[in-house]
Amino acid sequence: MKILMLSWEYPPRIVGGISMVVHDLSHRLISDGHEVTVITYRDGDAPYYENDKGVEVYRVDNYMIHPNNFIDWVLQLNFNMISKATEVINKKGKFDIIHAHDWLVAYAAKTLKNSFDIPITATIHATESGRNSGIHDDMQRYINDTEWMLTYEATEVIVNSNFMKCELQRLFGLPFEKIDVIPNGISQTIYNGVEKDYEFRRRFARDNEKIILFTGRLVYEKGIQNLIAAMPKILNGYNDSKLIICGKGGMLDELREQVNYLGINNKVYFTGQMNRKDLCKMYKCADIAVFPSTYEPFGVVAIEAMSAGIPIVVSDVGGLNEIVEHGVNGMKSYAGNSNSLADSILSLLYNPDLCERIVKNAKQKVKEVYNWQKIAQDTHFTYQKAICQTMAERQAHQIAQDTAKKTKKAKNTEGEISNLLGFKKRQAYA
Numbered sequence: 199m200k201i202l203m204l205s206w207e208y209p210p211r212i213v214g215g216i217s218m219v220v221h222d223l224s225h226r227l228i229s230d231g232h233e234v235t236v237i238t239y240r241d242g243d244a245p246y247y248e249n250d251k252g253v254e255v256y257r258v259d260n261y262m263i264h265p266n267n268f269i270d271w272v273l274q275l276n277f278n279m280i281s282k283a284t285e286v287i288n289k290k291g292k293f294d295i296i297h298a299h300d301w302l303v304a305y306a307a308k309t310l311k312n313s314f315d316i317p318i319t320a321t322i323h324a325t326e327s328g329r330n331s332g333i334h335d336d337m338q339r340y341i342n343d344t345e346w347m348l349t350y351e352a353t354e355v356i357v358n359s360n361f362m363k364c365e366l367q368r369l370f371g372l373p374f375e376k377i378d379v380i381p382n383g384i385s386q387t388i389y390n391g392v393e394k395d396y397e398f399r400r401r402f403a404r405d406n407e408k409i410i411l412f413t414g415r416l417v418y419e420k421g422i423q424n425l426i427a428a429m430p431k432i433l434n435g436y437n438d439s440k441l442i443i444c445g446k447g448g449m450l451d452e453l454r455e456q457v458n459y460l461g462i463n464n465k466v467y468f469t470g471q472m473n474r475k476d477l478c479k480m481y482k483c484a485d486i487a488v489f490p491s492t493y494e495p496f497g498v499v500a501i502e503a504m505s506a507g508i509p510i511v512v513s514d515v516g517g518l519n520e521i522v523e524h525g526v527n528g529m530k531s532y533a534g535n536s537n538s539l540a541d542s543i544l545s546l547l548y549n550p551d552l553c554e555r556i557v558k559n560a561k562q563k564v565k566e567v568y569n570w571q572k573i574a575q576d577t578h579f580t581y582q583k584a585i586c587q588t589m590a591e592r593q594a595h596q597i598a599q600d601t602a603k604k605t606k607k608a609k610n611t612e613g614e615i616s617n618l619l620g621f622k623k624r625q626a627y628a
Contacts, residue, residue: 199581201227202293202316203236204279204303206272208255211241214415215498216299216323219382221250226574228252235286235293237279237306258282269340272302279306287314295319295581301326301341304348311351317588319580320352322362324495327369328516329419331493346370353584356577358382358496359517365495378583380576381517382498383568384505392478399483402467408439408547411484411508413477413499416447421490421513423449426456426466427536428543433465435540436547444480446471481506486546486553492533494518501568504528504560509553511542525552527560 203224207217224234228251240246240257248255258278265271283306287293298307298320311318326333326341333339349355349370355377357363363377396405403409410432414420422443429441443453443466450468457466472480481487487503488511496517503510504527512518513533522528529542546553 199232199295199578200291200293201232201234201581202283202296202310203234203299204283204296204307205236205238205299206275206302208236208238208257210244211239214323215382215496218498219321219323220299221253222383222385222570223574223577224253225251226570227578230574230578232578237282237286239275256282256286267337269337273305276303276305276309279303280309283310284313292316295584297321297577297581298348298352299323301344301348304344304351307348308351317584318348318352319354319356319577319584320348321356321358322349322366323358324493325362325365325369328365328493328495342369349376353587354378354580356380356580359520361516361520362495378576378580380573380580381568382496382501383570383573384498384501384564386505386565386569388502389478389482389506392482394482395479398476398479402442402469402480402483403440406438408436408485409483410439410441410543411444411480411487411503412441412489413444413472413480413487413502414489416443416445416449416453418449419491419493420447421492421534422453423456424492424534424536424539425488425490426453426460426462428540429462429465430460431537431540432543432547433462435544439465439547441466442469442480442484443467444469444472444477478506481508484508486511486543488539488543489513489518490531490533490539491515491518497521500528501564504557505564507557507561509546509556510560511539511546513539521563525556527556527563529556 203220205216205220207213209217209221211217220236224236227234235254237256240259244257246257260271261274265274292314293316296307296310296316296318298318300323307318310316322345325345326338330338333342349372355372357366357377357379358381360379363379366372366377412422412425416422432439457463481503487508489497489500490513492515494516500510500512500518500521510528512522512528512530514530515533522530524530529546531538531542
């Protein structure tokens with residue numbers, strides 16, 4: 199199968215979770231014998247073309263014209279994606295399926311679908327309404343409407359949790375059978391050769407301190423403000439602990455102020471954005487990983503931590519709520535509740551046996567459920583459904599056209615006969 203992936207991020211460009219999902223899924227599909235082409239945004243000095251272990255990656259610049267706002271920037275990116283995709287199609291032939299990742303590539307996907315008659319499978323990784331707890335201004339409404347348009351144009355829609363399936367049905371009124379739940383995954387070899395590096399660990403915490411790790415974007419919906427608020431209670435119960443925050447985002451200054459206000463500067467460390475290699479090391483050095491999101495469609499960071507062999511604490515929302523079974527393969531807390539968060543973290547700090555049991559169960563679940571081989575097979579099946587449905591619609595449309603032509607021809611023949619009989623009657627009367 200010839201597959202065209204459209205994504206606004208692909209390594210080395212990593213903005214959120216989409217980048218690694220597209221990367222890992224593409225490579226697994228290549229391993230299964232498919233052809234995958236990715237068209238994405240060129241960030242920094244990344245090459246315009248790259249054969250990434252079989253995945254053909256085309257990167258496009260945005261226009262030199264400076265856009266007025268982010269929406270204009272996205273539209274300009276879509277124009278260049280369309281241009282590059284058209285160039286590739288004219289050179290190598292038509293694709294069997296377009297896989298569009300989120301609203302940021304919706305207009306490119308729609309245009310290519312209608313221009314070349316290629317069905318779309320769309321993955322909605324998150325919704326604007328979910329990120330902002332509703333739609334509050336014109337820009338959010340525009341993004342929400344674009345998400346709806348992409349799901350409307352797509353033959354099949356993929357989401358990564360049952361929570362997201364319900365959200366899309368509620369927001370966009372999609373038919374139940376149009377939405378396929380396929381979780382994100384993680385490479386089973388991501389931590390091969392990565393051991394606990396004590397020298398690396400000492401850059402962030404003392405040997406006697408337990409590392410409580412958060413990784414992710416520093417934005418409101420990730421709930422990091424609630425984790426910081428929980429630290430005084432955690433330190434009161436277990437003083438030899440330290441919070442390490444890995445990531446960047448718009449809330450950084452606000453979070454630093456919160457730490458200063460609570461007087462826990464020596465117990466909270468902001469590392470900034472980490473590269474993949476250092477992040478794997480950090481997972482191996484941590485004692486507990488915490489993901490206190492207030493909105494989380496899936497939560498790939500949770501399965502990264504589970505695979506690394508550290509116990510996790512998550513909030514009971516979205517995909518995180520489906521990944522973790524409380525006390526079995528992780529601990530849960532009430533979303534937005536810093537006291538509940540502190541209690542779950544302290545339970546792990548106090549109970550090494552619980553940690554060991556949770557880690558064992560978590561690793562088993564990651565191996566069984568969140569492996570890319572199974573995910574790629576399920577995705578391929580969704581592609582097949584989209585293609586078959588599109589072919590059936592084309593056949594139905596052709597039959598309708600043929601029937602209409604026959605009906606029209608029959609009516610024309612009937613009219614000709616009627617006219618002829620009328621002429622003969624008039625002739626006989628004359």
